[in-house]
Amino acid sequence: MEDKKIIFSGVQPSGTLTFGNYLGAIKNWVELQKDYRCIYAMMDLHTITVRQTPADIRRRTLEVLALYIACGIDPEENILFIQSHNPAHAELSWVLGCYTYMGELQRMTQFKDKSSRHAENINAGLFTYPVLMAADILLYQADYVPVGKDQMQHIEICRDIAQRFNAIYGDVFKIPEGMLPKAGANIKSLQDPTKKMSKSDSNPKAYISMTDHPDVIVKKIKSAVTDSEGIIEYREDDETKAGINNLITIMSAVTKRNTDDIVADYSGKGYGDFKNDVAEAVVENIRPIQEEYDKLIADKAYLMNVCSKGADAAKRISQRTLKKVYKKVGFMVE
Ligand code: ATP
Ligand code: LTN
Numbered sequence: 001m002e003d004k005k006i007i008f009s010g011v012q013p014s015g016t017l018t019f020g021n022y023l024g025a026i027k028n029w030v031e032l033q034k035d036y037r038c039i040y041a042m043m044d045l046h047t048i049t050v051r052q053t054p055a056d057i058r059r060r061t062l063e064v065l066a067l068y069i070a071c072g073i074d075p076e077e078n079i080l081f082i083q084s085h086n087p088a089h090a091e092l093s094w095v096l097g098c099y100t101y102m103g104e105l106q107r108m109t110q111f112k113d114k115s116s117r118h119a120e121n122i123n124a125g126l127f128t129y130p131v132l133m134a135a136d137i138l139l140y141q142a143d144y145v146p147v148g149k150d151q152m153q154h155i156e157i158c159r160d161i162a163q164r165f166n167a168i169y170g171d172v173f174k175i176p177e178g179m180l181p182k183a184g185a186n187i188k189s190l191q192d193p194t195k196k197m198s199k200s201d202s203n204p205k206a207y208i209s210m211t212d213h214p215d216v217i218v219k220k221i222k223s224a225v226t227d228s229e230g231i232i233e234y235r236e237d238d239e240t241k242a243g244i245n246n247l248i249t250i251m252s253a254v255t256k257r258n259t260d261d262i263v264a265d266y267s268g269k270g271y272g273d274f275k276n277d278v279a280e281a282v283v284e285n286i287r288p289i290q291e292e293y294d295k296l297i298a299d300k301a302y303l304m305n306v307c308s309k310g311a312d313a314a315k316r317i318s319q320r321t322l323k324k325v326y327k328k329v330g331f332m333v334e
Contacts, residue, residue, distance in 0.1 A: 007032055008142035008176075010041035010083065013060035014050065015199030017067050019208040019282065023184030023253045024148025030072040032146060032179075038078040039140050039314065040068055042307075045083050045090065046133070049126040050118055050200070062303050067210055069306070070293035079317075081310030083136065088318040092135035093128075095325055099165050100131050104157055110150065134158035139318035141174040149186040150196055152178050169328040173321075184253035190224040193242035211290065214283045221247070221279040232266040232274055234259045244271070247278050254281045 009029060011021055029040060042064045047057055061082055069075055083089055105111065105127055115122040133154050137145055138161075145155055155178035162173040189195045189206040197207045208217055226243035234248045235241045251274075252259050266274050296303065327333050 004035065004037040005143040006140055006174075007036040007038040007144050007146060007179075008040075008137050008140045009146050010043040010136065011064055012043045012046045013057055013064045014047045014052065016060065016209045016211050017064060018187075018197050018199045019210065019250070019286070020148065020184075020187035020197035021199065022071065022210060023187055023250070024181060025146060026068065026071045026073070027184070027253075028146045028179070028181040029068075032144075033073060033078055036144070038073075039081075039142070039317075040073060040078060041081050041083045041136070041314070043083045043136070046129060049123065049129050050114065051121060062300065063211075063297065065303050065307055066293055066296040067289070069296055070289045075306045075310075079310045079313045080306055081314045082307050085307065085311035086314045086318060088139055088315065088322045089132065089135050092139055092318075092322055092325060093132040095329060096134050096138070096161055096165070097128055097131045099168075100128075100134075100157075100161055104160065105130060108157070109153055130154045130157045131161070134161045137176050138162055138173045139321050140314075141321060142176045143174060144179045145176050146179040146181070148184075148196075149180060152180070165325075172324055172328055181253075183249060183256075187250065187253075188242060188246040190220055190243075190246075193225060193246045194239060208282065208286075210286060211293065212286075214287070217283050217286065218276075218279040221282065222275050224275065226271055230271060232263055232269065232271070234263055247274065251278050251281060254278075254285045 007029070009025060011017060011025060017026070029038065032038060042061045044057055044061050065080060065082075068080060073080065108130055111127060111129065114126055118126075134157065137155075137158050145158075147155065155176065159175050159177075162175050166172055166175075187197045189197050189201060190208070191201075191203055191206040199207060199209070201207055205220055205223060208220055212220070224243060224247060226247070227240050229240070232244060232248070233241065234245055236245060248259050248262055251257075251262050255262070323333055
């Protein structure tokens with residue numbers, strides 16, 4: 001057990017999880033739990049980089065936990081906790097911020113993207129978001145970080161910060177590696193398939209939420225933006241095919257079949273037929289998760305117990321790293 005490599009990852013409770021979060025991250029986490037020591041958190045500290053309603057964060061934090069478990073993550077075998085329950089994240093983040101350059105943070109795509117979407121609130125937290133994320137990962141000496149493609153740039157900066165710190169103070173941090181799923185690392189918005197599907201999109205038709213009613217899922221997939229060519233073909237570099245590429249990718253991730261086989265099945269058929277089948281496959285994939293979720297979300301005491309045990313375990317592991325860091329940089333350690 002103790003020899004297992006360590007996995008760390010998390011999702012922000014900034015909205016209800018989407019099918020993009022599921023295919024890009026959580027589905028992979030479920031598969032990894034057999035072979036790794038896994039630590040999965042609800043990243044609530046990160047959510048306030050964008051204005052939120054406090055009651056929504058609280059409610060969604062438990063919803064995210066319930067969804068992790070409903071998707072198949074075993075709370076007995078893995079550590080599941082709420083980021084803000086472990087103060088070590090904020091503490092290490094401060095230290096790492098002093099080993100991170102403004103120039104590196106300025107290059108982050110997510111910062112550029114979110115600051116253009118929230119021009120009225122370009123706050124320092126949004127800018128230093130990747131530093132906190134690096135602290136999340138490095139505290140647990142994680143070997144691998146399973147995320148969707150959009151987060152790979154943050155893993156890279158985390159590695160750079162860790163290497164820089166190690167070069168000064170010796171081997172303090174394990175250098176983590178990002179891990180992408182085989183299919184579904186970059187699911188696109190159903191309304192603008194050149195953008196990623198995002199749970200905080202202002203248009204709910206752009207994403208499939210994990211708790212959407214099956215009828216809603218069918219409607220959203222049927223109204224997904226495609227093109228006027230009407231040919232079901234996967235052409236990765238052709239932006240005009242982004243919508244249909246996305247639906248083929250979703251079908252491939254859900255059915256575990258490769259895109260060529262899917263395209264072959266639909267030769268001569270129209271988008272209407274294909275969309276119906278994608279919708280049915282997605283609904284069938286989500287249905288058992290929703291059934292489990294409905295049971296879990298009704299049992300708040302159970303969920304609170306899971307994350308409270310998780311926080312104890314997380315604190316224990318991360319204290320070792322934090323103490324070491326404090327000592328190395330020269331703080332008086334009790
Ligand atoms: P927000 O809209 O609040 O920024 P988000 O939907 O982008 O949220 P995150 O909490 O930032 O979700 O991401 C959680 C995990 O899901 C990350 O590993 C991220 O890479 C992955 N992920 C997010 N969106 C997608 C997507 N469209 N396709 C694949 N993976 C995704
Ligand atoms: N930035 C991530 C959420 C996140 C995360 C992490 C993921 C915060 N800290 C540590 C993996 C490891 C996102 O998905 N937006």
